[in-house]
Each structure stands twice: as structure tokens, then as C-alpha cells.
Amino acid sequence: MKYFDSKRKEFTKLIKKLQIKITGAIEKADGEAEFQIDNWKREKFGFGSTRIIENGKVFEKGGVNISAVLGPLPEALQQSLDEENSDFFASGISLVLHPQNPYVPSVHANYRYFELFSKDSSEIKDQWFGGGADLTPYYLFKEDAVHFHQIHKTICDLTHPAFYPRFKKACDEYFFNHHRNEARGIGGIFFDHVRANEDTSAQDLCEFAYNAGLGFIDAYIPIVNLRKDINYNQQNRDWQEIRRGRYVEFNLIHDRGTLFGLKTKGRIESILMSLPPHVQWRYNHKPKPGSKEQQMLDHLKEVDWLNLQNN
Amino acid sequence: MKYFDSKRKEFTKLIKKLQIKITGAIEKADGEAEFQIDNWKREKFGFGSTRIIENGKVFEKGGVNISAVLGPLPEALQQSLDEENSDFFASGISLVLHPQNPYVPSVHANYRYFELFSKDSSEIKDQWFGGGADLTPYYLFKEDAVHFHQIHKTICDLTHPAFYPRFKKACDEYFFNHHRNEARGIGGIFFDHVRANEDTSAQDLCEFAYNAGLGFIDAYIPIVNLRKDINYNQQNRDWQEIRRGRYVEFNLIHDRGTLFGLKTKGRIESILMSLPPHVQWRYNHKPKPGSKEQQMLDHLKEVDWLNLQNN
Numbered sequence: 358m359k360y361f362d363s364k365r366k367e368f369t370k371l372i373k374k375l376q377i378k379i380t381g382a383i384e385k386a387d388g389e390a391e392f393q394i395d396n397w398k399r400e401k402f403g404f405g406s407t408r409i410i411e412n413g414k415v416f417e418k419g420g421v422n423i424s425a426v427l428g429p430l431p432e433a434l435q436q437s438l439d440e441e442n443s444d445f446f447a448s449g450i451s452l453v454l455h456p457q458n459p460y461v462p463s464v465h466a467n468y469r470y471f472e473l474f475s476k477d478s479s480e481i482k483d484q485w486f487g488g489g490a491d492l493t494p495y496y497l498f499k500e501d502a503v504h505f506h507q508i509h510k511t512i513c514d515l516t517h518p519a520f521y522p523r524f525k526k527a528c529d530e531y532f533f534n535h536h537r538n539e540a541r542g543i544g545g546i547f548f549d550h551v552r553a554n555e556d557t558s559a560q561d562l563c564e565f566a567y568n569a570g571l572g573f574i575d576a577y578i579p580i581v582n583l584r585k586d587i588n589y590n591q592q593n594r595d596w597q598e599i600r601r602g603r604y605v606e607f608n609l610i611h612d613r614g615t616l617f618g619l620k621t622k623g624r625i626e627s628i629l630m631s632l633p634p635h636v637q638w639r640y641n642h643k644p645k646p647g648s649k650e651q652q653m654l655d656h657l658k659e660v661d662w663l664n665l666q667n668n
Numbered sequence: 669m670k671y672f673d674s675k676r677k678e679f680t681k682l683i684k685k686l687q688i689k690i691t692g693a694i695e696k697a698d699g700e701a702e703f704q705i706d707n708w709k710r711e712k713f714g715f716g717s718t719r720i721i722e723n724g725k726v727f728e729k730g731g732v733n734i735s736a737v738l739g740p741l742p743e744a745l746q747q748s749l750d751e752e753n754s755d756f757f758a759s760g761i762s763l764v765l766h767p768q769n770p771y772v773p774s775v776h777a778n779y780r781y782f783e784l785f786s787k788d789s790s791e792i793k794d795q796w797f798g799g800g801a802d803l804t805p806y807y808l809f810k811e812d813a814v815h816f817h818q819i820h821k822t823i824c825d826l827t828h829p830a831f832y833p834r835f836k837k838a839c840d841e842y843f844f845n846h847h848r849n850e851a852r853g854i855g856g857i858f859f860d861h862v863r864a865n866e867d868t869s870a871q872d873l874c875e876f877a878y879n880a881g882l883g884f885i886d887a888y889i890p891i892v893n894l895r896k897d898i899n900y901n902q903q904n905r906d907w908q909e910i911r912r913g914r915y916v917e918f919n920l921i922h923d924r925g926t927l928f929g930l931k932t933k934g935r936i937e938s939i940l941m942s943l944p945p946h947v948q949w950r951y952n953h954k955p956k957p958g959s960k961e962q963q964m965l966d967h968l969k970e971v972d973w974l975n976l977q978n979n
Contacts, residue, residue, distance in 0.1 A: 395952070409951045409952075411950070411951060418949075418950075418951070420951070536930050536936055537936060598946075602943070605916060605920070605947075606920060606940075609916070609917060609920035609921050610920050610921075610930070619847050619921070625847055625848060626951060626952045629917075629949065630951055632913070632949040633949065634948060634949060634950065635909075635946070635947075635948055636913075636916075636946075636947045636948070636949070637945060637946055637947070638729075638940065638943035638944065638945060638947070639722070639729075639945065640720045640722060640729070640731070640937060640941055641706070641720075641937040
């Protein structure tokens with residue numbers, strides 16, 4: 358029998374720490390708005406802390422949420438995991454930011470720990486880590502995309518050199534609006550069901566998730582500071598709101614995290630905090646050929662950002 | 669063996685007729701905007717006519733689309749219908765309107781015919797009709813809800829007295845945002861997989877779908893004319909845009925028609941024409957107790973509109 362070391366307490370402690378550090382960095386970058394805090398509890402075992410920023414100087418809407426829940430595996434997951442007699446534990450941090458200025462990208466990051474255990478708690482049957490971070494610009498600054506990827510590669514490499522190439526590819530595949538045949542943004546990293554093995558222990562994975570969560574600050578905040586004061590007009594703003602529509606489509610049609618939340622009857626307002634504040638849908642909108650808007654669209658596919666000469 | 673009378677040609681002719689009559693009535697009610705027409709064809713057999721109205725005096729965005737497609741049953745549907753060796757034919761009209769003025773409700777209607785037949789076309793294996801119409805007000809005028817239901821009841825009763833009570837109930841159940849535990853609007857009628865039987869022939873059902881489609885004009889346009897000139901302010905408009913967010917949530921998370929379109933690789937811009945033009949998501953927005961906005965929310969549940977004393 359495989360020996361599992363429960364990471365419930367440690368991981369939950371780490372995401373609490375991450376939430377404090379990340380919300381602090383975001384408030385500092387915003388310079389005006391503060392997060393409002395909604396703590397919640399769920400029958401039996403479950404708690405969360407939803408922290409929302411709205412109508413800031415820089416951030417129009419965003420949230421940095423943590424939660425930890427424990428209980429019988431919901432029916433919908435029993436089937437997909439082929440585990441009828443297990444309870445589960447899941448804890449994670451999830452953040453999404455939608456800035457005011459169309460030249461500042463939206464961003465998402467999420468790190469989570471999942472455990473399956475026997476109903477009498479005597480045995481952990483399985484455990485894995487998941488998460489990632491991806492950037493969704495409305496206008497393309499190649500150097501920002503490179504920076505975002507470089508920071509994540511550096512953090513991945515500290516744990517395992519195979520991580521970045523694998524997780525970068527998984528990110529391009531996951532954050533993809535199949536119904537429109539275009540990526541949500543310029544990618545980042547994404548991993549799911551990553552288990553301890555000979556190379557990386559559960560402890561390594563726990564620390565990796567923490568480092569990547571902390572790395573979000575270095576990966577994103579410098580981009581915000583560089584772009585937040587660029588002048589923009591109503592046309593730029595319309596473009597941003599139309600592209601936010603694609604963000605909504607991804608989250609409601611394809612995102613497993615959102616669907617997991619709905620299936621496990623999670624707190625709706627915490628799950629759907631990811632949806633942008635102002636959004637537009639226009640019929641068959643297409644940017645002008647050669648425009649900055651079209652240039653962005655042209656890069657919504659797999660791009661090897663750290664070897665641009667390879668593309 | 670059951671005898672089936674193919675309604676492909678007749679139904680397709682009727683929805684073409686409906687499209688002309690309905691778009692005419694909408695243009696007349698708008699007084700300014702005209703529908704733009706996008707006709708499309710699909711490999712092998714499939715065509716559609718997407719008609720879109722945008723930035724009108726009354727209608728901010730809407731579409732009245734028809735399509736007819738024929739081909740092998742998509743994999744996703746083979747499972748749910750338990751039919752691996754059949755081809756299918758589907759044709760229908762689908763309309764959604766999002767008015768500018770928050771006092772004018774959004775509306776949706778859809779009537780469709782579906783046929784399963786053997787790959788050599790020698791045998792029709794099954795055929796059914798589906799459709800319905802439902803109203804989504806942002807502010808409640810009870811008399812409008814009563815009018816909308818009364819028109820549909822009258823049309824239902826012409827074909828079968830059991831239709832309205834059955835289809836009204838199905839509508840309340842179907843257009844429901846389960847993740848928020850609230851109805852999308854004040855209902856109407858909804859039916860699916862309705863087959864010919866001793867009481868109602870395929871011909872009766874074909875005519876019923878046509879009459880209901882035509883009845884949309886009587887059910888909706890008088891409400892538009894009554895409410896389109898009511899003064900409104902930014903606060904009313906914000907409320908409308910927030911509620912439109914619930915419309916998006918329903919269509920992308922729950923609506924079988926939208927999911928059918930995405931699974932059968934339909935034309936994305938025609939499928940997603942149903943999404944409103946300007947939409948907002950605010951964190952945990954709640955109207956004031958006793959407000960007109962709260963009054964609307966209080967009626968987003970099963971209400972017996974034609975017997976209000978029963979509620």
C-alpha cells in the first residue's frame with residue numbers, strides 16, 4: 358500500500374498566507390480600493406474567505422478566494438473518478454482580476470490540493486495537486502507575455518525541469534474556447550492531477566504550489582504598473598468588453614473549476630466572482646485587418662513565448 | 669410499423685414564412701432599425717438565414733434565425749437518443765430580443781421539428797416537435813405577464829386543452845437557473861419531444877408550431893408598445909444589465925438548444941446571437957427590500973398567471 362502524507366493542514370495554511378500576501382500586493386498596485394471580506398462556513402466541514410475588490414483605480418473587479426471543503430464525493434464526481442466509497446477534501450486559492458484599463462491584461466491563478474480518503478478516515482486513497490496561472494491581454498505587448506512565462510518557468514524549474522514545458526502546453530490546451538477555435542489568452546501554466554512520485558514528493562508539490570502562487574505577484578504586478586497609465590478611448594474599452602465576453606464563454610461553457618463549483622453546490626457568488634464587471638456581445642464583431650485588435654487575435658494560439666524565433 | 673409523414677418540407681416552408689412575418693412586425697415596432705441578413709450554407713445539407721437587429725430605437729440587439737440541417741447524428745446525441753444508425757433532420761426558428769428600455773422585457777421563442785431516419789432514407793424512425801416562448805421582464809407588470817400567458821393559452825387550446833397546463837409547467841421547470849434557485853423570467857410555454865398520437869396528428873403539431881410562432885407577435889409586440897416610452901435612469905439600466913447576466917448564465921450553463929448548437933458545430937455567431945449586448949456582473953448584488961427590483965425577483969418562480977388569486 359502506498360503511503361500518503363496528508364497535506365490538508367499544511368496546504369490550507371499556505372493558501373491563507375498566499376491570500377494575505379496577494380491581496381496586499383494588489384491593494385498596493387491599485388492605490389485606492391480595499392478588498393471586502395466575506396467569510397463563510399458550510400454545513401459539516403467547509404469554510405472559505407472570499408475577498409473582492411470592486412471599482413478600484415486600477416482594478417474594476419476581482420477576487421482572491423480561498424476555500425477548504427470536506428465531505429462525501431458529489432455524485433457527478435463519483436462517476437468521473439470511479440470512486441463511490443470515498444470522502445474528499447479539497448482546498449485551494451483562486452484569483453481573477455479584471456482591470457479598468459484595456460491595456461492591462463486580465464489574469465487568473467488557482468492552486469489546489471485534493472485528497473480522497475476512506476469514509477472511516479483510516480486511509481488516504483489518493484492525493485493530487487492542481488493549478489496554474491494564465492494571462493488574458495486585450496492588446497498585445499510581447500514583452501509582457503515573455504515576462505509572465507519567464508517567471509513561471511523559473512519557478513517550475515526549481516522543482517522539476519519537465520514542469521514548465523508540460524504545464525505550458527497543458528495551459529494552451531486547457532484555456533481554449535473550442536467553440537471559437539481560439540485561446541482565451543496568451544497562456545501560462547496549467548496542471549491537474551499531479552501526484553507525488555520518485556522525483557517529486559507531496560512536500561515538493563506543496564511547496565511548488567506555494568511558490569507559484571507567490572510568483573503570481575512577480576509575474577503580474579510589474580505588467581500592471583507598466584500599462585495602467587496608458588491613455589485609452591471608448592473604442593479600446595469596447596474591444597476590452599467584447600473580449601471579456603469570450604472570458605465569460607470560457608468560464609461558463611468549458612471551465613472545469615466553475616463546473617466543479619456548481620456541481621458541489623459551492624457558494625455561487627464566490628464561484629462567479631470570476632465574471633467581468635462590464636461585458637458586451639456584438640453580432641459577428643471582427644476587428645479591422647492589420648489593427649492592434651487583430652494583432653491580439655492572431656496570437657491567441659500556441660506561441661512559444663520564450664523562444665519567439667521558433668514561431 | 670408506425671407510419672410517419674415527413675414534415676421536412678412543410679415545416680421549413682412555415683418557418684421561412686414566420687421569419688418574414690416576425691421580422692416585419694419587429695421592424696415596425698422598432699420604427700428605425702432594419703434586420704441585417706446573413707444567409708449561410710453548410711457542407712452536405714444545411715442552410716440558415718440569420719437576421720440580426722442591432723442598435724435600434726427600441727431593440728438594442730436581437731435575432732430571428734431559421735436553419736435546417738440534415739446529416740449523421742452527432743456522437744453526443746447518439747448516446748442520449750440511443751440511436752447509432754440513424755441520420756437526423758432538424759429545422760427550426762429561434763428568436764431572442766433584448767430591448768434598450770429596462771421596462772420592456774426580453775423575449776425568446778423557438779419552434780423546431782426533428783426527424784430521425786435510416787441511413788438509406790427508406791424509413792423515418794421517429795419524429796417530434798419542440799419549442800416554446802418565454803418572457804424575461806426586468807420590472808414586473810403583472811398585466812403583461814397575464815397577457816403573454818393568455819395569448820399562448822388561447823393558441824394551445826385550439827390544438828389540445830391539455831397543452832397549455834402541461835407546457836406552462838414545463839416552461840417554469842426548464843427556464844430555471846438551478847445554480848441560483850430562481851426562474852429566468854415569468855415563463856410562457858415549453859415543449860419538447862412532442863410526437864403525434866391519437867389526439868393530435870403530425871399535421872396538427874405542425875400547424876400548432878406555426879400558430880404559436882405567429883402568436884408571438886400578438887403576445888409580445890403590444891407589451892413593447894405599452895412600455896417602450898417609459899422614462900428610465902442609469903439605475904434602472906444597471907439593474908437590466910445585471911439581470912441580463914442571469915440570461916447569459918442560463919444560456920451558457922443550462923440551455924439545451926445552445927449546447928445542441930455547440931455540439932453539432934453549428935454557426936457560432938448564429939447560436940450566440942441570444943447573448944445580450946451590454947451585461948454586468950457585480951459581486952453579490954442584492955436589491956433593496958421592498959424595491960421594484962426586489963418585487964421582480966419575488967416573482968421569479970412558478971406563478972399561476974391566469975389565476976392570480978391562486979398564488
